[in-house]
Amino acid sequence: MAELAAQDLTLEYGATPVVAGLSCTIPPGKVTMIVGANACGKSTLLRGLSRLLKPAGGAVTLHGQDIRSRPARDLARQMGLLPQHPSAPAGLSVRDLVGRGRYPHRGAFGGWSRADEDAVERALAATDTAHLAGRDVDELSGGQRQRVWIAMALAQETELLLLDEPTTYLDLAHQVEVLDLLTDLNRRRGTTVVIVLHDLNLAARYADHLIALKVGRIVAQGASAAVVTEKLIREVFGLECRVMPDPVSGTPLVLPLGRHHTASAPEGAPTGAPAAAPAGGDVMVAIP
Amino acid sequence: MRSARGRSVRAGWLLAAVAALVLVSAASLAVGARQLSPGTIVAALTGFDPGNGDHAVVQARVPRTVLGLLAGGALGLAGAAMQGVARNPLADPGILGVNAGAALAVVAGIHLAGVTSLTGYLWLAFAGAAAAAVVVYLIAAAGRGGATPVKLALAGAALSAALFSLMNVVLISSQDTLDRFRFWQVGGLAGRDWSVVLAGLPFLAAGAVLVVGAGRALNGLALGDDVARGLGQRVGLTRGVTALGVVLLCGAATALAGPIGFVGLVVPHAVRLLSGPDYRWILPLSLVLGPCLLLLADVAGRVVLLPGEVPAGIMTALVGAPVFVWLVRRSKGAAL
Amino acid sequence: MSARLPSLRPSRPAVLLALAAGGVFSAAVLLGSYTVTVPDLWRVLAAHLSGAPRIPTVSFMVMELKLPRAVTGAMVGAAFGLSGALFQTLLRNPLASPDVIGISYGASAAAVTAIVVFGASGAAVSGAALAGALAIALLIYAISRRATGGSGAAGGRLILAGVGIAAALQAVVSFLMTRSDIRTAADALVWLNGSLNSAGWERAGILAAALLVLVPAAAALARPLRMVELGDDAAAGLGVRVGATRLGVVVVGVALAACATAAAGPVAFVAFLAGPISRRLTGRTSLPAAALTGMLIVLSADFLAANLAPLLLAGTVLPVGVVTGALGAPFLLWLLATANRKDT
Numbered sequence A: 001m002a003e004l005a006a007q008d009l010t011l012e013y014g015a016t017p018v019v020a021g022l023s024c025t026i027p028p029g030k031v032t033m034i035v036g037a038n039a040c041g042k043s044t045l046l047r048g049l050s051r052l053l054k055p056a057g058g059a060v061t062l063h064g065q066d067i068r069s070r071p072a073r074d075l076a077r078q079m080g081l082l083p084q085h086p087s088a089p090a091g092l093s094v095r096d097l098v099g100r101g102r103y104p105h106r107g108a109f110g111g112w113s114r115a116d117e118d119a120v121e122r123a124l125a126a127t128d129t130a131h132l133a134g135r136d137v138d139e140l141s142g143g144q145r146q147r148v149w150i151a152m153a154l155a156q157e158t159e160l161l162l163l164d165e166p167t168t169y170l171d172l173a174h175q176v177e178v179l180d181l182l183t184d185l186n187r188r189r190g191t192t193v194v195i196v197l198h199d200l201n202l203a204a205r206y207a208d209h210l211i212a213l214k215v216g217r218i219v220a221q222g223a224s225a226a227v228v229t230e231k232l233i234r235e236v237f238g239l240e241c242r243v244m245p246d247p248v249s250g251t252p253l254v255l256p257l258g259r260h261h262t263a264s265a266p267e268g269a270p271t272g273a274p275a276a277a278p279a280g281g282d283v284m285v286a287i288p
Numbered sequence B: 001m002r003s004a005r006g007r008s009v010r011a012g013w014l015l016a017a018v019a020a021l022v023l024v025s026a027a028s029l030a031v032g033a034r035q036l037s038p039g040t041i042v043a044a045l046t047g048f049d050p051g052n053g054d055h056a057v058v059q060a061r062v063p064r065t066v067l068g069l070l071a072g073g074a075l076g077l078a079g080a081a082m083q084g085v086a087r088n089p090l091a092d093p094g095i096l097g098v099n100a101g102a103a104l105a106v107v108a109g110i111h112l113a114g115v116t117s118l119t120g121y122l123w124l125a126f127a128g129a130a131a132a133a134v135v136v137y138l139i140a141a142a143g144r145g146g147a148t149p150v151k152l153a154l155a156g157a158a159l160s161a162a163l164f165s166l167m168n169v170v171l172i173s174s175q176d177t178l179d180r181f182r183f184w185q186v187g188g189l190a191g192r193d194w195s196v197v198l199a200g201l202p203f204l205a206a207g208a209v210l211v212v213g214a215g216r217a218l219n220g221l222a223l224g225d226d227v228a229r230g231l232g233q234r235v236g237l238t239r240g241v242t243a244l245g246v247v248l249l250c251g252a253a254t255a256l257a258g259p260i261g262f263v264g265l266v267v268p269h270a271v272r273l274l275s276g277p278d279y280r281w282i283l284p285l286s287l288v289l290g291p292c293l294l295l296l297a298d299v300a301g302r303v304v305l306l307p308g309e310v311p312a313g314i315m316t317a318l319v320g321a322p323v324f325v326w327l328v329r330r331s332k333g334a335a336l
Numbered sequence C: 001m002s003a004r005l006p007s008l009r010p011s012r013p014a015v016l017l018a019l020a021a022g023g024v025f026s027a028a029v030l031l032g033s034y035t036v037t038v039p040d041l042w043r044v045l046a047a048h049l050s051g052a053p054r055i056p057t058v059s060f061m062v063m064e065l066k067l068p069r070a071v072t073g074a075m076v077g078a079a080f081g082l083s084g085a086l087f088q089t090l091l092r093n094p095l096a097s098p099d100v101i102g103i104s105y106g107a108s109a110a111a112v113t114a115i116v117v118f119g120a121s122g123a124a125v126s127g128a129a130l131a132g133a134l135a136i137a138l139l140i141y142a143i144s145r146r147a148t149g150g151s152g153a154a155g156g157r158l159i160l161a162g163v164g165i166a167a168a169l170q171a172v173v174s175f176l177m178t179r180s181d182i183r184t185a186a187d188a189l190v191w192l193n194g195s196l197n198s199a200g201w202e203r204a205g206i207l208a209a210a211l212l213v214l215v216p217a218a219a220a221l222a223r224p225l226r227m228v229e230l231g232d233d234a235a236a237g238l239g240v241r242v243g244a245t246r247l248g249v250v251v252v253g254v255a256l257a258a259c260a261t262a263a264a265g266p267v268a269f270v271a272f273l274a275g276p277i278s279r280r281l282t283g284r285t286s287l288p289a290a291a292l293t294g295m296l297i298v299l300s301a302d303f304l305a306a307n308l309a310p311l312l313l314a315g316t317v318l319p320v321g322v323v324t325g326a327l328g329a330p331f332l333l334w335l336l337a338t339a340n341r342k343d344t
Helices: A042-049 A072-078 A094-100 A114-126 A142-155 A172-189 A200-206 A230-237 B002-030 B038-046 B053-086 B098-113 B118-141 B149-173 B175-184 B194-213 B215-222 B225-230 B235-257 B261-275 B279-304 B312-330 C012-030 C038-050 C058-090 C103-118 C123-144 C151-178 C182-193 C201-228 C232-237 C242-264 C270-282 C287-312 C320-337
Strands: A004-013 A016-026 A031-036 A057-062 A079-082 A160-164 A192-196 A209-214 A217-222 A241-245 A252-256
Touching: A004 A042, A016 A042, A016 A057, A016 A217, A031 A042, A031 A172, A031 A200, A031 A230, A042 A160, A042 A192, A072 A079, A079 A142, A079 C232, A094 A114, A094 A142, A114 A142, A114 A172, A142 A160, A142 A172, A160 A172, A172 A192, A172 A200, A200 A252, A209 A230, A217 A230, A230 A241, B002 B038, B002 B053, B002 B261, B002 B279, B038 B053, B053 B149, B053 B194, B053 B215, B053 B235, B053 B261, B053 B279, B098 B118, B098 B149, B098 B175, B098 B235, B118 B149, B118 B194, B118 B235, B118 C320, B149 B175, B149 C182, B149 C270, B149 C320, B175 C151, B175 C182, B194 B215, B194 B235, B194 B279, B215 B225, B215 B235, B215 B279, B225 B235, B261 B279, B261 B312, B261 C151, B279 B312, B312 C123, B312 C151, C012 C038, C012 C058, C012 C270, C012 C287, C038 C058, C058 C201, C058 C242, C058 C270, C058 C287, C103 C123, C103 C151, C103 C182, C103 C242, C123 C151, C123 C242, C151 C182, C182 C320, C201 C232, C201 C242, C201 C287, C232 C242, C270 C287, C270 C320, C287 C320
Parallel strands: A031 A192, A031 A209, A079 A160, A160 A192
Antiparallel strands: A004 A016, A004 A057, A209 A217, A241 A252
């Protein structure tokens, strides 16, 4: 089981610390979601966990060993990454791109084996992109392109998979499809999945473990039901909301209270968190 | 708030640049093998005395200075506009084949027709530049996709390669032609009089109008063709009109002063590092800093190797390179 | 969708390229102003290898003139083609090449200085060219380096620094051309275009030794470079050491261009043309294809320069670099104009 942990981690851009003294353990074999407002450091944290950023302080360990002490290709066989804003050179076919995910297993000179081929096929099938295999990546729509990049990360066949905002550009159907796919991966193969997600409701639904960041520090972590409370949303996002159990999945559903379209909000039922402020008695009047 | 401060910073740069230009222009009138005092210059300009040797020198330097202003401004402007059209940091105005076409035409003129006068070179250069640019544009526009920045840059670079090669064929097979051509191809402001300046003026004016008018449109282009179209811009038209302006400016400048490479290539990059990516600032700053560099180089060339002169085409590179290097080191990494 | 094993077998266009290169190589050795029959060729080679007495005239023509020239031309073409393709891939810019970013001009400036100021020729000029190329490469690297800042930014700064230095050096070269007598200037012009006229076994041997190191290095860097093409983050996620790969590609690219320039001068435009032409012919970016295309360009150009040009130009033998541009560039233009797929 891959245990990825951050110990007293400090990450900086230039001289500005974005994440300071952060410690956490990514639960192995589970789906972890990292959420927070824009610029709270969630992408930075992911980049630190995946060795893209050198820590200014502290360390990231995998199986107890500092990840910086291992050869890069070694690490890449255990930990796969889908970065934000991936860019493919012009004229690259989908099959080629997904095939590049096999690099950690092949190295600079290794040949192409049956296992590599199978991995590519599995990845294409899992992301429903097999029919696009011959097309050029830059000809695809935003959503198709995203799925193809996920296929590349899947082809890497790692114990750990880190994804930075993998649902950008995807319509709701495909967002759900991708998250279902990642959940499949987790349930069937035991892959530890860490996702930075901006959609709070989907994050709450799909997470086994939720980490909420604010200004580079962990404000809360744990099961969605425990973490996603009105108080926390207010603190982390600066947003007034009602939280109630999602009628479809039972996980917390965040209903934001904006300046418009806020008729009488349903009574926020406590979601089981002991510290939840009682919401009964507060009826929001629509503010024109 | 922040944009106002940014705007005033940029306005400050522009004012500083204009001030520098005025100073350099004055220096261009005063400095040289014969140093002149401001009093003499003013006297020569207001009450010209044909018998006075000093006044004659001023009279010779005035068109030279004006030429420096025009050519420098044209090259700076053309370079900045070319970057906007080609969206490629390696693209200079010569990328449309302008320099190569001009050079080949001049070489052909010298070799086949024995042309020796500067005015002769001027018309040849201009014709060659225009022809080359037309060919580049037609080739880039053919084939699917039209004249995309990549195809323009590639076609221009490829045509330049072909034309330079042809030119070298002639130069290698005829030493006489080489002997004459090698002095023109250095580029400089010396020895050109009012007739040269006036001949180029209409093309420079037309080109400047086209390019300056395209400032806002170039900002749109920088966001990508799709976004620009979404903003209601006619992308192909913008590119075509700007390219035409670039050809007019660059062709005329090359015709007037010979091929001076550094200005059109480096000044826009330098300007961008000061002003950011807004073409409404890049264009005017390039228009002012281009002649600053060129005149400064010309002045330096007059004093560096007395009693001879080093042509401005050389000095622009020697003067500009250290400044440019400093700017590159300072930058946070080119967002081009 | 049937599973297709992407094998290591080269694609058909690449095979055709190799055959074409081989064909032109043979033409260079066998044909031209002095023709050699195939049986004669075997006899000459056999005599040379077995130490038997040489065949008059034919041996000389083949072993001292044609063969070393063709071999040097092939190596120079491959080196330039490879170097250009490496830079174009790394900098993600089809205009990139050692010519454009100043390496070639560094060599030229040093060589022309040697010719005009010091009256040097032959090996001294080659040495100066090599030193010049490497010195400028170091300068550009030093300028574009920064203590902090991602390697993505360094790519843009490298281009900028290179372009500025190139423009400055070009001016220096132009200036030097005006400061000498016409004969020296004419000699310098020939060198500036790249010439195989002084190709010999000694030079070919040195170049071959260099390529023996550099070509495998390029091959080792090819796959990591393909990962870096996907973006620094994605490449790092795949276990590529991005900084080391970039540095390696730059070093190998510069070394290839510098060695080829030392051997034959900055053969114009080969590095720039080989990549785009090979990409349009084979449909994908491929380092071997670029090398083969470079080889093809140089060998064809030299054949024309050495054999046809004298017929057309009353005896003047043209340096190969003059023809490479005249030959390769129109071909690229034709490819651009007739592109029938959505271009990049």
